[in-house]
Amino acid sequence: MxxxxxxxxxxxxxxxxxxxxxxxxxxxxxxxxxxxxxxxxxxxxxxxxxxxxxxxxxxxxxxxxxxxxxxxxxxxxxxxxxxxxxxxxxxxxxxxxxxRFRPRLIAFVLATVLLGAAIYRYAVPLLVEVAVAVTPPAVSTLMSKGALASLDQTVFEPSKLDAERQKALSDGFAQLVALTDAPEPERTAYTLNFRAGGPIGPNAFALPDGTVVLTDELVKLAGQDDELILGVLGHEIGHVDHKHSLRQLYRAAGVTALIMLIGGDIGSGTEDIMVQGAALLSLSHSRDAESDADKFSVALMHKAGRDPAAIARFFELLRDKLGDHAEGNFLSSHPATPERIAETRRYAREITGSN
Amino acid sequence: MSSLQTPAGPSLAIRREAFSFTGSAREYFGIWIVNVLLTILTLGIYSAWAKVRRQRYFYGNTHLAGATFDYHALPWRILVGRIIVVTMLVIYNVVVNFFPVFGLVVFAIFLFAVPWFIMRGLRFNARVTSYRNVRFDFTGGYWGAFIAYIVGGALIYLSAGLLTPISSRWMWNYMLGNLRYGGRPIECDPRLGKLYGQMWLPAFILIGGGLLGVAIVIAIVIGAGFPEFDTTGSSGWSIAMTMIAVYGAMVPLFLIVLLAGLIYRAGVRNVVFNETVIDGRHMLASSVHRGRFAWISISNLFATLFTLGLARPWAAIRMASYMATVTALDTTGALDAYASDLKNAGTATGSEFLDVEGFDLGF
The missing domain is CATH 2.30.29.30 (Pleckstrin-homology domain (PH domain)/Phosphotyrosine-binding domain (PTB))
Structure with a gap:
């Protein structure tokens, strides 16, 4: 041997x-x-x-x-x-x-905290952008068709708005869409749909493929002021144009997955608390998206030669007719109405003043 | 250590072998921080390797009669399982967000898929675990898991918790009763009466704590008077006050529910382990002190939160040490007379792709 x-x-x-x-x-x-x-x-x-x-x-x-x-x-x-x-x-x-238990573990702790923050701040948004970019339009279309079909079955009734008013609003909507920077195929995907809102009342919302839904209740609330409604539609076009809903969906899924993956190392109690914390933080992104869409509306209305502060007038209507004076806090998905009025009015002045 | 040298004769004398845990917070801290750091650095991919290192550290430091446990999972298999779980999570989110009507259908599909995942998860975990070089196995089927977890879970909700012991009995009977060690069966048949005996204290804590909480909230509301609590509930100030009241009530309520759950869980573990017999001759023994268990769990949670996670390694080691000291095996015969069931050993390493720890197997 x-x-x-x-x-x-x-x-x-x-x-x-x-x-x-x-x-x-x-x-x-x-x-x-x-x-x-x-x-x-x-x-x-x-x-x-x-x-x-x-x-x-x-x-x-x-x-x-x-x-x-x-x-x-x-x-x-x-x-x-x-x-x-x-x-x-x-x-x-x-x-x-x-x-091994050495002083450099302190550096690891710091690196973990910094990296965690950097990933949340930079890598997650980047991955979200990649995911949004590779999502084929067909997926958005499929999602939106599914969402509208299920809402039609459960919540909505057909609109009772007269054809003339519908046509006027649709024309205004088409004019706004034509002024966006979106490429041609995306622009043709925009549709305005009228529904009786039922339980959701005066409302308007956008689905990722450009399907915008407007409820009769909102039209009634606006009275004869079509420009005010177009201001709201501009806001919804902003959500579609900036792909807000896809972004929020991917962000929520990504953050939850990351927390789940370190779950075994942090214990289930801490994991639950972190998931709740991430949900609170995602509300801040939701508020940012709303402000973003508000500004989009102001700019688009201005471009269309209409009143850029139309969206602000809509918020004032909400404040006066529905008594919405609430201050914003970290638990809201939307910024506070008084804040939105001030912000959109300020931006409208800025944009008209500069021309 | 000593039992290895002792030739175990065919005597019927009962010999108590205590579990012990030799991991240290100092040692585990390094393993833990590197796990977390590399998991973040690799956007989660390292988590599979992290899990294997963590499990091997805890299993390898758990001693029984001079030998340790071991964990044999391959990281890439865990990774595949995790990718599947994360993909399903994304699909589930998309469907629930955009197809609310199909959400119900998806929920139903999940309801039927969950038992399958639990079954595969238990089988995976059993087959990658060894003690003294001999593997465990799990032989539970789909419908056993369906009854134990889905029917059992529904039973808890529908009976407002009154039938919880029945559900506990099914779950433990499924989890432990289907376990095999070296091809030999493990029996676990906790008596319902004894499980119900564990419900009195937690029930008393829940009811007493709940009543006390309601009384305190009423006292605060009346005491503060909420002078400017207008009917529309929309003034910023009153919303802030409401939030404080809600959280002020939620946190103690959460602690009470947590405490009751921990006390019940500890009691059930004692009952279940004390009625578990391995190979018809070795009896598990558990003597968890319910108050001490609850104290360790809750103080661990707070220590982890207040140190922003840094106390987690210490907390995990502390819990593992305590659980080992209150667990023993009453043996009537040699522990080294076992051998892996070679027929099963092949499939144990061949066909497992799913490690589904995304689903919590707790109560």
């Missing part, structure tokens, strides 16, 4: 057997790995490359598994690392080296 480079003491178990016997493992200079019992009888041997050595984790016992399934187990972590070092390829125990 070639000369031994040292040996480690441990236990030997035959394949799948619980019974253990005291044994020693040695690796010869040529890589021949052998396990012998106390009497010197060879229990197993073979090339070191044919065995599997379990990774070093803390100070748990290491296992060397032979091709036949027999296992040599030892608690002598340093010993086994020393005798296998000349024969193992690559940086053995790299992860274990990182994990």
């Amino acid at each position: 070639a000369s031994e480079q040292g040996a480690v003491a441990g236990l030997w178990r035959n394949a799948g057997e619980a019974r253990a016997i005291d044994a020693r493992l040695a690796i010869a200079a040529d890589g021949t790995t052998s396990v012998t019992d106390e009497a010197g009888t060879v229990l197993a041997w073979g090339a070191f490359q044919g065995t599997t050595v379990s990774d070093r984790i803390g100070s748990i016992a290491r296992k060397v598994t032979f091709p036949g399934g027999g296992v040599f187990e030892t608690s002598d972590n340093d010993g086994i690392d020393r005798i296998m070092a000349p024969h193992s390829r690559g940086p053995a125990g790299f992860i274990h080296q990182l994990e």
